[in-house]
Amino acid sequence: MTIGVAIIGSGNFVREEHLPGVQASEAFDLKAIYSRSLQSAETLGNGVSGVDLYSADAGPGKGYDDLLGRSDITAVIIALPILAQPAFISKALAAGKHVLSEKPIAKDLVTAQDLINLQNSRIVNRKTIWAVAENFRYMSKFVRAAEEVRRLGGITNFRVVMRSMIKPGSKYHKTEWRRNPGYQGGFVLDGGVHVIAALRLILGQGDGLAAVAAHSSLQQEHLAPVDTVDALVKTRSGATGVVSVSYGSEINDSVFEFTCVDGVVTLDFDRLTVNGKSQDVPFEGRGVNKELAEFAESISTGAGLATRLRPEEALADLEVMECIFNSSEKDGEKRNLHLQI
Template sequence: MSIGVAIIGSGIFAREEHLPVARASPDFALKAIYSRSLQSAQNLASGVEGVDLYSEDAGAGRSYADLLAREDVQAVIIALPILAQPEYIKQALSAGKHVLSEKPIAKDLATAQELLQWYTANIDTSKTLWAVAENYRYLAKFIRTAEEVRRLGGVKNFRVSVRSLIKTDFKYYKTEWRRTPAHQGGFVLDGGIHLVAGLRLILGEQEALASVSAQSSLLQEYLAPVDTVDAVAQTKSGASGAITMSYGSAFNDFVFEFDCAQGAVTLNFDRVTVNGEDFEVPFEGRGVNHEVAGFAASIRDGAVQALLRPEQALADLEVMEGIFTSNGARVELRLQ
């Protein structure tokens, strides 16, 4: 039997990914959409039949609380601005709904840890599940790179360089909460946390990050407070690496390099190179279908799958916050 699900939020990612994935899923039946305004809910639901709309300005019986009171809705997918998400997550979990919330887990480590502590203290975690979405953990190119790094073993050194330029006409820049961010790191948090998740997936538990030291800068004034970070990192095994992430750069690259005990592995955009041999990894989507399927499997199995656990998202955020707060000093990582 399909699991009744509602989408909470009506932004770009909800429109491009969550809505089509939820509608196509053999595991879920889309029952409702909530947005903070009825107009935005209607915009998301345009052309979609049989879905009820909720918002705070939709009138009696159509609030978020009313949606959460529905017995035919067992789960929600929450994709709201970073600062808004924690309260919506709490309300859904308190109503007994399984939650898949978008990354990052929260705006900062303190808020994320408080939220996770609240969840374990107030919710029966064996009956009401909370998962955090990170689609980069499901991308084929990162999975293939991780497999090759494991095969060659013993990471000795690594380099990550992902740089591009977000222009003022970019669709995500046009969203108000991203254009004038109230969260740390601006676009570097919103986009860079994907890259950290991918790096952590490739390194794995054996080569987990142990410390970071970084400097931040602003290359484009309209991307304040920060659009570029340059970091050095060390793993628990002692391997060192460099991490550059920029959304205000004149350069355009997407490179993950690993010097391993038995050779080298490079991910360059969609191409994986292992000891000089190239493998093109076909683009098969942004991974949201796989993470939503993982969410459904978690509900059916009664336990959140490893890649979706909030602790994974917490570890991603710890790295990002370490980078933002370092100011050149070494920051020890405790949650990896």
């Protein structure tokens, strides 16, 4: 039996990934689309048959609460601005709907913990699933890199560099909530949490991150408050590394490099090199289809939420980012991590 689902949001990622992913899935039956305005809901739903449209300005019977009141909608996929998401997640969980919400889990740890507490409370049915989407945990190149690192034994040192330029007027900079963020870190939180998720995936739970000390800067005024962070990090075993993330860089770079007991693993964009032998990892999409498949399976089998979708994983990602920002505000003061799993 298919799962009746509604998509909440109509932004770039919904249009490029969530909508086509749901349409291609045999597990889901798209019932409705909700957006802040009816116009944006209509734009997303253009050409999609059999889907009802809801929005904040659509009039009586067509609001978010009305959508949540439908018995044929079992699950919702929420991809809204960072500050808007928590209220929509809370309402959906309280209404007994399974939720897949986009990363980051929330704007800060306090808000994220409140959501997790709600999920664990008596208000929410124990069978109701809340999953947090992080597509980097599903992308083939990061999964392959993680496999090779495991094969070569413990990590002793690592380097992660992710640099690019978010230009004025680009599709992501056009969104008002990104141009004027009301949350810590601006673009670095929104994009950097992907980088941390990939790093944590490759490090594995056997040797999680333990401490961070960082500095931040602003290279491009249109990306305020910060667009660049450089951090020294340490794992529980004592392995050390550097993490450098910038969205205001003239250099375009993507490198994940790990020195292990039995060799070196380097992922340079899509090229994976293990002990000097290189091969390109074929691009198999941005991982959203795999997220959706695990979300659907978690609902239909009742076997529990897939590990990569657990809110606690997203909480651990956010803790690293928040500690980077807090450390940079204190001139690189060390921050210990307590929520890593």
